[in-house]
Structures are given as structure tokens and as C-alpha cells.
Amino acid sequence: MEWLKSLNAEPLILGIAAIESSFGSQSSDELRDVLKKLAQTTIIWPNEGDFDMASQEFSRYKLSDSLGILDAVTAAIALRNNFAVATFNIKHFRAVLKLELIVPYERK
Numbered sequence: 001m002e003w004l005k006s007l008n009a010e011p012l013i014l015g016i017a018a019i020e021s022s023f024g025s026q027s028s029d030e031l032r033d034v035l036k037k038l039a040q041t042t043i044i045w046p047n048e049g050d051f052d053m054a055s056q057e058f059s060r061y062k063l064s065d066s067l068g069i070l071d072a073v074t075a076a077i078a079l080r081n082n083f084a085v086a087t088f089n090i091k092h093f094r095a096v097l098k099l100e101l102i103v104p105y106e107r108k
Helices: 015-023 029-040 048-056 063-064 069-081
Strands: none
Touching: 015 069, 029 063, 048 069
16 A cells, blocks of 8 residues: 555554454455454554543544444543544544544545
């Protein structure tokens, strides 16, 4: 993917996204490729504070912005680590005002 190659630093992946990547595999070959890539990537896992922030601070966005549980935890991890989130899911994350969102590339 050209966008990943254009980054100045090795991208990090949140644990939730890593799990979603492996569960999204459509074949054993694809799963093997995903797991190989994940093994070469730094994965950031949620901690207790992330779950607390997701439930206490972000639950109110479920009704107004359709922010889901995994997106709320992702936002909490990103805020704790001062990370931007690269996503196409701007609609759900936009409620988290301090969260920096990056659309990695224009989809065709």
C-alpha cells in the first residue's frame, strides 16, 4: 500500500485493529499474510484506563454519533498515547473532539 510506504516512521497498530485485521481475512493465505505482517509491527494494547475512558467519557457518543465499543476503546488508546488515528470511519470518530483523524488516501 503506497500510503504506508510514504510514512516517515513505522506505523503502529492498535490491538483492536490487529484483531479486526485477522478476523477480516477471507482465506488461509490472507490470514497467514496478515499474521506475518502483524508479527513485524508494534501493537499497542488497551489498558484499564482506556476501557474506563471508553465507558465513562465516550458512551454518550453511541446515540449521537454511532460510536461503537471498539471505536471508543480505539479513541481512548490514541488519546492516551497522543496518536492520530488513520481511518475511513470519520463519521463515528468525529465526536471525539481531541482525537486527530487522518484519512489515509482517497478511496476509488
